[in-house]
Amino acid sequence: xxxxxxxxxxxxxxxxxxxxxxxxxxxxxxxxxxxxxxxxxxxxxxxxxxxxxxxxxxxxxxxxxxxxxxxxxxxxxxxxxxxxxxxxxxxxxxxxxxxxxxxxxxxxxxxxxxxxxxxxxxxxxxxxxxxxxxx
Ligand SMILES: [Fe+2]
Ligand SMILES: [Fe+2]
Numbered sequence: 001x002x003x004x005x006x007x008x009x010x011x012x013x014x015x016x017x018x019x020x021x022x023x024x025x026x027x028x029x030x031x032x033x034x035x036x037x038x039x040x041x042x043x044x045x046x047x048x049x050x051x052x053x054x055x056x057x058x059x060x061x062x063x064x065x066x067x068x069x070x071x072x073x074x075x076x077x078x079x080x081x082x083x084x085x086x087x088x089x090x091x092x093x094x095x096x097x098x099x100x101x102x103x104x105x106x107x108x109x110x111x112x113x114x115x116x117x118x119x120x121x122x123x124x125x126x127x128x129x130x131x132x133x134x135x
Pocket of ligand 1: 021062081118122
């Protein structure tokens, strides 16, 4: 069963970004399924790495839009992206070294982070970028 499901309330009003958020949701669900299936770290790590690199490229797309359109809340938003990237990098290190595993707690953290980041942080740029012609 999907841990997180796309809902229209997640839409930031920009097609490319919504599509990327849908991909992130798919990857979190894929990781959750692998975790629930009791897959070893050999199988979890590639899925986690794929999620991490997709996050990095997604953040870069958002940050490029901010730079292009002089988004006033760029600094705060970048700070949140940097903190998430650092957390996921740390998690990969812990899973690799065997110090930690992908657990229900980790999955809930990822799910809640995405929900909160989209709803409270990403949604703020929607109207601003729409007003600059980004749809
Ligand atoms: Fe985003
Ligand atoms: Fe973001």
